[in-house]
Amino acid sequence: MIKAINFIWIILLTLPFCVAQKGDVLIKGGTVLTITQGVKEQTDVLVLNGKIAGIGKNLQGPNGIKSIDATGLYVMPGIIDAHSHIAIDAVNEASHPVTAEVNVGEAIDPFDIAMYRALAGGVTISHAMHGSANAIGGQCQTIKHRYGNMDPETYKMEGAPRTIKFALGENPIRVHGEGQGIVPRTRMGVEQVFRSAFSEARVYRKSQNEFKSGLLAMAPAYNLRMETLADILDGKILIHCHSYRADEILMLMKVLKDFGVNKICFQHVNEGFKVAPELAAFGASASVFADWWAYKFEVYYSTAYNAAILTKNGVVTSINSDSDELIRHLYHEAAKTQKYGGLTDDEALKLITLNPAIQLGIDARVGSIDQGKDGDIAIFAGHPLSVYAIPQYTLVDGKVVFDRKNDPADMRLDVDPDEKFDFKFYERLAERDKCMQDVTETLFFGQQYHNALHGH
Amino acid sequence: MKQIYTFIILVLVAGQLSAQMVAKSEAGPFLLRNATIHTITSGDFTGDLYIKDDKIVQLGVNLRPEGKYTTIDCSGKHIYPGMIDAGTQLGLSEIESISVTNDFNEVGDLVPQMQALTAVNPNAVTIPVTRTNGITTALVAPKGGRFPGTAAVIDLHGYTPEQMDAGFKGVVMNFPSSGRRGRWDRRSDEDIKKDSEKALKKLDEIWADAVLYAKIDSAANSQKTQIAGYQPEMEALKSVVNKKTLLLVEVNKSSDILLAIDWIKKTGVKAVLTGVAEGYRVASKIAEAGLAVITGPVLDTPRREYDKYDAPYTNAAVMFKAGIKVAIRTDEAENVRNLPFNAGFAAAYGLGKEEALRAITIVPAEILGMEDRYGSIEPGKVANLLICNGDPLETKTIIDHLFIRGWKIPMENRHTLLYDEFLKRSPGLK
Numbered sequence: 001m002i003k004a005i006n007f008i009w010i011i012l013l014t015l016p017f018c019v020a021q022k023g024d025v026l027i028k029g030g031t032v033l034t035i036t037q038g039v040k041e042q043t044d045v046l047v048l049n050g051k052i053a054g055i056g057k058n059l060q061g062p063n064g065i066k067s068i069d070a071t072g073l074y075v076m077p078g079i080i081d082a083h084s085h086i087a088i089d090a091v092n093e094a095s096h097p098v099t100a101e102v103n104v105g106e107a108i109d110p111f112d113i114a115m116y117r118a119l120a121g122g123v124t125i126s127h128a129m130h131g132s133a134n135a136i137g138g139q140c141q142t143i144k145h146r147y148g149n150m151d152p153e154t155y156k157m158e159g160a161p162r163t164i165k166f167a168l169g170e171n172p173i174r175v176h177g178e179g180q181g182i183v184p185r186t187r188m189g190v191e192q193v194f195r196s197a198f199s200e201a202r203v204y205r206k207s208q209n210e211f212k213s214g215l216l217a218m219a220p221a222y223n224l225r226m227e228t229l230a231d232i233l234d235g236k237i238l239i240h241c242h243s244y245r246a247d248e249i250l251m252l253m254k255v256l257k258d259f260g261v262n263k264i265c266f267q268h269v270n271e272g273f274k275v276a277p278e279l280a281a282f283g284a285s286a287s288v289f290a291d292w293w294a295y296k297f298e299v300y301y302s303t304a305y306n307a308a309i310l311t312k313n314g315v316v317t318s319i320n321s322d323s324d325e326l327i328r329h330l331y332h333e334a335a336k337t338q339k340y341g342g343l344t345d346d347e348a349l350k351l352i353t354l355n356p357a358i359q360l361g362i363d364a365r366v367g368s369i370d371q372g373k374d375g376d377i378a379i380f381a382g383h384p385l386s387v388y389a390i391p392q393y394t395l396v397d398g399k400v401v402f403d404r405k406n407d408p409a410d411m412r413l414d415v416d417p418d419e420k421f422d423f424k425f426y427e428r429l430a431e432r433d434k435c436m437q438d439v440t441e442t443l444f445f446g447q448q449y450h451n452a453l454h455g456h
Numbered sequence: 457m458k459q460i461y462t463f464i465i466l467v468l469v470a471g472q473l474s475a476q477m478v479a480k481s482e483a484g485p486f487l488l489r490n491a492t493i494h495t496i497t498s499g500d501f502t503g504d505l506y507i508k509d510d511k512i513v514q515l516g517v518n519l520r521p522e523g524k525y526t527t528i529d530c531s532g533k534h535i536y537p538g539m540i541d542a543g544t545q546l547g548l549s550e551i552e553s554i555s556v557t558n559d560f561n562e563v564g565d566l567v568p569q570m571q572a573l574t575a576v577n578p579n580a581v582t583i584p585v586t587r588t589n590g591i592t593t594a595l596v597a598p599k600g601g602r603f604p605g606t607a608a609v610i611d612l613h614g615y616t617p618e619q620m621d622a623g624f625k626g627v628v629m630n631f632p633s634s635g636r637r638g639r640w641d642r643r644s645d646e647d648i649k650k651d652s653e654k655a656l657k658k659l660d661e662i663w664a665d666a667v668l669y670a671k672i673d674s675a676a677n678s679q680k681t682q683i684a685g686y687q688p689e690m691e692a693l694k695s696v697v698n699k700k701t702l703l704l705v706e707v708n709k710s711s712d713i714l715l716a717i718d719w720i721k722k723t724g725v726k727a728v729l730t731g732v733a734e735g736y737r738v739a740s741k742i743a744e745a746g747l748a749v750i751t752g753p754v755l756d757t758p759r760r761e762y763d764k765y766d767a768p769y770t771n772a773a774v775m776f777k778a779g780i781k782v783a784i785r786t787d788e789a790e791n792v793r794n795l796p797f798n799a800g801f802a803a804a805y806g807l808g809k810e811e812a813l814r815a816i817t818i819v820p821a822e823i824l825g826m827e828d829r830y831g832s833i834e835p836g837k838v839a840n841l842l843i844c845n846g847d848p849l850e851t852k853t854i855i856d857h858l859f860i861r862g863w864k865i866p867m868e869n870r871h872t873l874l875y876d877e878f879l880k881r882s883p884g885l886k
Contacts, residue, residue, distance in 0.1 A: 113761050120765040273878045277885045293871075294582065294790035296553040305875035312879060325757050328765070332797065338852035341875065387800030387851045388809075411762040424760045425635035425709040425734070 022050030023375065023398030026061040030070030030379065035077055035346070035353050035368035045075055047375035050397035055369060066400075068393060070379055076349065077369050078124025078376030078394065079330050082287040082356035083240070083267050083320035085129060086114035086327060087145075087155065091437040092131030093138055097176050097184060097193050100164060100228035102138035104130050108152035113411060114324040115145050119394045119402040121328040122378030125157065127320075127360055129267075132167035132242035132435035133175040135184060135193040139164045139228065140240065142360050144376070145394075147401050161361035164232060166194075166241035167435075168248040169298050175439055191251050198259045201229030232261060238361055239264040240287070242435060244298040246274035253282045265359040267320070270302040276313035285316040285359045289326075290333035291340070307351060308341020318356035322435060335385040348385055478584050478868040481613060484508055484839075486864060487521060491530030491843065496537055496818050497832040505535060507839040510861035514835055526864075528843075533856060536813070536848050537833050538592025538840030540609075541795045542750045542820035543730055543785030546594045547576040547583060547610065552789065561600035566662060568627045568692035570605030572596045576617045582790045584869035587612040589793035590848055592840035592860045593830060595750075595785070595820075597628050597704065602659060604628050606692060607704060609824060611840065613860040622838075624824050626728075627696050631707040631716045632656050635759070656715070663723060666693040674698075696725055702825070703727040704750070708759065710737035717745045728823050730785070733759050736771045739778035748823045749775055752785040754798040766805055772815065773806030783820035784812070800849035812849060838862075 025047045032040040032055065046054040046061055061067070085091050090107040093099045108128070118126065124145050130138035142160035149155065168190055177185025184190040204226040211219040220226075231237050239256075243249050243266050256264060265285040266272060270293065272279060272286045279286060288310070293302035303309075310317040319334050321327035334352045337343040343351075357367025366374050375398035382389040394402035485508040493515065494500050504519040505512060514521065550557035559575035576596055586594070592612055598605030607626045614620035632655030634648060643651070669683075669690035676683050695701040707716040708731045720727045729735075730750045735742060742749065756768040764770075776782045784799050786792050795816055803812035821831025829838050842848065843857040858865040 114757075117757065117765045273874065274881075276878070277881060281885060291791070291794070294551055297551055300551055300581075301870070301874070303871040303874035303878075305871060305879070309875065309879050325755065328757070329755065329801075332801075332851060335851035339854065340871070382804070385851065387797055387849055388804040390804055407764065407766075409764050411764075422634075422709075422711060424762070426638060426641075426759050427633055427635050427708060428638045 021397070021399055023395070023400070024048050024061060024065050025375070025395065025398050025400070026059060026065050026067040027070050027075055027377065027379065028067055030073045030075035032369055033074060033076040033345075033349060033384070034370065035349055036370055038346075042071075043075075045369060045377065047377070047395070047398035050375050050399075052369060052371055052373050052375055055371060068379065068400075072381075073392060074380040074383055074389075075369070076122070076378050076380065076384055077353045077367055077373075078378050078396065079122045079352045080318075080356040080360070080362075080367060081118070081123050081126040081321050081327050081330060081352075082265065082318045082359050083129055083322045084118075084126035084327055085131070085322070085435070085437060086118060086126060086324050087112040087143060088128045088141075091129075091435070092133040092439050094131070094133035094175050094439045097134050097172060097182070098136040098197050098225065098229075099130075099134050099138055100136050100197075100232075101224040102130070103141070104128050104138055105141035105156060108141065108143065108155050110147075110150055110152055110155060114327070115147050116402070116411070117324065118327045119145050119147055119396075120391060120404075120407070122331060122380065122384070122391045122394055123327055124376040124378070124394060124396045125357075125360075125362070125366060126327065127163065127240070127356075129163075129240065129435075130165040131437055131439065132165065132171040133439045135167055135172045135176075135190050136197055136229070137165035137167055139237070142362060144396055145401065146396055146399075157362065157365075159362075159365070162231070162237040163240050163360065164228070164237050166239055166252070168241065168243040168252060169245060170296060171242065171436060187245075187248050187251070190248065191255060194252065194255045195258075197229055198233060198255070201226050201233055202259070205230035205233065233259055235261065235263060238359075240267050240359075241265070242267045244268055244270045246271040249275055250278060253278065253284060257282075268299075268322070270299045270306060272315070273303060273306045273309035276310050276315055279310070280314040285318070285355070286310050287318045287320045287356065287359055289322070290319050290336040304336065304340040307337045308343055311337075311343060311347055311351075312341075316355050316358055317351060318359055319351040320356070331380070331384040331389060331391075332387060335387070338385065345383075345385060478873070479866040481860075481863040481865050482526075484862045484864070485513075485521065485523070485525035486859070486862075487519060487525050487527045488530050488535060488841075488843065489519075489527055491533050491535045493535045493833060494537075494813075495833040496814060497834060505833070505841070507841075507859060507862050510839055512833060512835055512837050512839045512841075515833065528857065530843055533843050533845060534848070535833065535841055535843050536590070537817045537831060537837075538842055538858070538860065539590050539795055539816045539848070540593040540595075540783075540820040540831060541591050541785055541792050541816070542595045542783045542824065543752060543787050544594045544596055544792045545599065545789040546586060546596055546612075546792050547578070547580045548572060548596055548598070549789040550577065550580055550582070560598050561604060562598065565601035566603050566689050567601065567605055568603040568696075569688040570598055571608070572598050572605055573608035573610070573617045573621060573625075576608070576610055576620065578615050578617060578620055581870050582792070583612050584866075585790070585871055586792045587858060587860065587865060588855065588867050588869050588872070589796065590842040590844070590855050590858065591792055591795050592842070592858070593622055594792060595624070595626075595824065599628075600630075602630055602632075602655070602662070603689070603693070604630065609826065611838075611860050613863055613865055622826065622830070624826055626702040626704045626824070627692060628704045628706065631705050631712055631719070632659060633707075633709060634712055635709045659719075662693075666690055666697050667723075670694045670697040699724065699726045701726070704730050706730045708733040710734040713738050714741060717741060717747065720747065721745065731787070732775070733768065733771065735780070736767065736774035739775045739780060742775065743779040748781040748783070750783045750785050750820065750823060751775065752798055753787050754784060754801045755794065769801050769805035772802040772812075773808075776807055776811060776815075781819060781823060782807075782815055783823050784815040785820075796849045797851060800851070803849060809847070809849060
C-alpha cells in the first residue's frame with residue numbers, strides 16, 4: 001500500500017513536467033542581432049506566452065514579469081542545428097537499403113545530457129536525424145530543446161514539416177553492398193535504389209487514387225513504407241540527403257527531377273562547392289560542416305571555404321554539427337566562414353539561424369528575432385562570432401533553460417554514497433560520424449571483414 | 457610563337473589546377489618592417505625583424521642590415537612566433553577511415569622503438585592546410601598500446617622527415633586507464649577494475665625489465681662489451697630509465713592521474729603528463745608533484761555524463777591557477793589547424809589571452825626542452841613566425857605571411873586552391 005501511495009506521489013510530482021511550458025520574459029538593453037533587420041543596440045525584447053511580443057526601447061511587460069538585464073550582452077535567435085543525432089536513443093535501422101517507414105520521433109530520449117550541453121552553446125532546436133546506413137533511411141524529427149520535460153512528446157516541434165533522411169556514397173555502399181552483398185555496392189546501385197523505390201511508390205499511389213475514383217475494385221494492401229515514399233513524391237516530406245561527392249549530388253537531383261520532386265537539402269555535401277551553380281538552379285539547399293574533412297576518402301577533396309562558395313553562389317546554406325561536441329559551439333563554427341571566405345556577420349549568423357530554419361521548413365516560426373516568432377533566444381557575453389564569446393542564457397519558448405550563473409557543478413540528482421570504485425569516466429565520449437551509430441563493422445561485416453580491414 | 461606561349465601558359469595553369477600542389481617557398485634574408493612584434497617573452501614593440509638563413513637575427517627600430525634582402529612592409533600588422541601543437545598525429549594519418557593511410561598505431565603493446573619521424577609524410581596534404589593557420593611546429597606522436605612508440609617534433613616545412621626534424625624525441629606511454637574506452641565499452645565494472653589492476657601490474661613488470669636492462673647495459677658498457685640479443689623495445693626505454701629522454705604519460709581520469717603521479721615518483725623518470733582531461737579534479741596534486749601538463753583538446757565534451765558542461769574549456773585555467781605549467785594541444789591529425797581556437801576557448805574560460813597564447817608557443821617549447829630555439833621572438837631563435845591582421849586566437853583573423861625556418865611559406869593549401877578554382881566556376885551552368 002505504501003508503495004502504491006509513493007507511486008501516486010511520483011506521478012503527481014512529475015505531472016507538471018509533462019506539459020511543455022511557455023514563458024514571459026523581458027530581456028533588457030542588449031545588442032540585438034535580429035538576423036532579418038540588422039543589429040539593434042540597447043534594445044529590449046519582450047516575450048509573452050512563449051512568443052516574441054515586442055522589440056524596441058523601454059518596453060514594459062506585465063507586472064512581475066521576469067526580466068533579464070542584457071546590458072553589454074548580445075541577444076540572438078536560438079541557434080538551429082539542421083543535422084544532429086542527440087536526444088534519440090536509436091539512429092540507424094540498418095536492416096534494408098530502404099526503411100522509409102521508421103521514424104526517429106519514436107526514439108526520443110528526454111534524458112540525453114547532450115541536449116543540455118547544446119543549450120549551453122545556445123542551440124534551441126535540432127533536427128534529430130536517422131543515420132546514413134540506408135539510401136532511404138527513416139523519417140527525422142525536428143525537436144525543441146525543452147530540457148527538463150519527462151515526456152518525449154513535448155520535444156517534438158509542433159507543426160514542423162515531416163523530413164526524411166537519404167544517404168549516398170560510402171555509408172550505404174559499405175553497409176549493404178560490402179556488408180550484405182546486396183545492391184548498392186556502387187554509386188550506380190545507389191541511383192537504382194531510388195529509382196526503383198520511387199517507381200514502386202508511384203504505382204502504389206496511382207492504385208490508391210484509382211481505387212478512390214472507382215477505377216479499381218480493390219485498394220493496394222496498406223504499406224507504411226510505400227505510404228511514406230508516395231508522400232515524398234507528393235511533396236509532403238522534405239528530403240535531407242547525406243551526400244559528399246559532386247557526382248552523386250548531381251545524380252540525385254536528376255532522379256528527383258524525373259520524379260517531380262523539388263524539396264531537398266543536401267547534408268554534409270562536402271563537394272557541394274563543385275556544383276554550387278547546379279544546386280542553386282535546382283533550388284536545393286546545403287547544410288555543411290565548417291571545416292571537417294579527410295576523415296574518409298569521399299571528403300578528402302574538401303575545402304573549408306565550402307559554405308562561402310555555396311553562399312556566394314546563391315545556395316541557402318547552413319552549418320551543422322552531426323556531433324554532440326560540435327553542437328556545443330556552432331556559433332564558433334559559423335565564425336570560421338569569416339576566416340575561410342570572408343562572409344559578413346549577417347551571412348555567418350544566418351548559417352546557424354534563419355537558413356537552417358528554412359531548410360527545416362520552420363522559418364515562419366523561428367530563426368530570427370521578429371515579432372510573432374517563438375521566444376527561442378540565446379544571450380552571449382561577447383559577440384557570438386568571437387572565439388571569446390560565452391553563452392549566458394538560453395531560452396526556449398520564453399523559458400530560461402540554460403543560465404550560466406545557475407549551472408550546477410554536478411548534473412546528478414543523487415550521488416550514490418556507496419559508490420566505491422568510479423566507472424563513470426569515458427576515455428572518449430565525443431564521437432565523429434554519428435551518422436553510422438548503431439552500425440559497427442563487426443556487427444555488419446563480421447569479424448573476418450574487421451580483421452581484413454584492420455590488418456590483424 | 458604566340459601559340460607556343462599560349463600552350464606553355466595553358467600547361468602551367470592546367471598543372472596548377474589539377475595537381476593541387478602548393479607553390480614553392482622563398483628563401484631569405486627578409487626584413488619585416490614596421491610591425492607590432494609580440495615577442496611573448498619580452499613584451500610587445502613596434503619595429504623591424506631581420507631573418508637570415510633559418511634564424512631571427514635582429515630586432516629593433518629602423519634596422520639596416522648589410523647585404524641583400526627582401527623587405528616586407530608590415531605596417532598595421534602583427535608578428536607572433538609560430539604556434540606549437542604539442543600533441544598530434546599530423547603527417548602520420550592521411551585519411552582517418554582508411555587504415556592503410558594511418559601510420560600511428562603499430563602492432564603490439566610494447567613498441568617504444570617505433571619512430572613517428574620515420575612515418576611522417578612530408579608531402580601530406582594536411583601539412584600546408586595546418587601551417588597556413590599559423591601552426592609552424594608539431595609534436596607527432598604514435599598512439600595505441602602501453603608504449604606505442606617514440607614521438608618527434610617537426611617543423612611544418614621540408615621534403616624529408618630529416619629536414620623537418622626539430623630535434624626532440626620523447627617516448628609515449630599510455631598510463632593504464634580505469635575508465636571506459638567509449639560508449640561502446642560494455643565491460644562490467646568488475647571487469648574494468650580487474651583489467652586496470654592487471655595493466656598496472658604488467659606495467660611494473662615491463663618497467664622492472666627496463667631497469668634491469670639499463671643496468672646490464674651500463675655494466676656491459678663499462679666493460680666495453682655489448683649485451684647479447686636484440687631487444688629494441690628495451691633499448692628504446694633505456695634512455696627513459698636513464699632520465700635522458702622525456703616520457704610523455706597520457707592519462708586522463710582523475711584517479712589514474714594520481715596513480716601516474718605515484719608511478720612517476722616511484723620510477724624517478726623525467727615525465728610530462730598529456731591529455732589530463734580531469735586535471736581540474738586533482739590540480740593541486742599535479743602542482744605538488746611539480747609535473748608539467750600538455751592538455752587538450754579543449755574543444756571536447758566532458759568525460760562524464762554528469763560533469764559541468766564547460767569542464768573541458770576551464771580545465772587548462774584551473775590547472776594553470778594551481779601553479780601547473782600548461783601547454784595546449786589538439787590531439788588531432790587533419791584538424792590541427794584548430795589549435796588557436798582551442799587556445800581561444802581556454803582563454804575565454806579563465807586562462808586569459810596572454811597565457812593561452814603562451815600555452816601554444818613558449819610553454820610547449822619549455823616542456824619539450826626546446827625553449828632555447830623555439831617558442832618566442834628573440835635573436836638567435838629559429839625563424840618560425842606568422843604575420844597577421846589581429847589577435848591570432850580570434851576566429852576571423854587572417855594570416856598574411858608565414859615563415860618556417862626562415863623560409864617564406866606560400867599561403868596556399870588544398871582548401872584555398874579549391875576556393876580559387878570553384879568560387880566562380882568556369883564554365884558555370886553551361
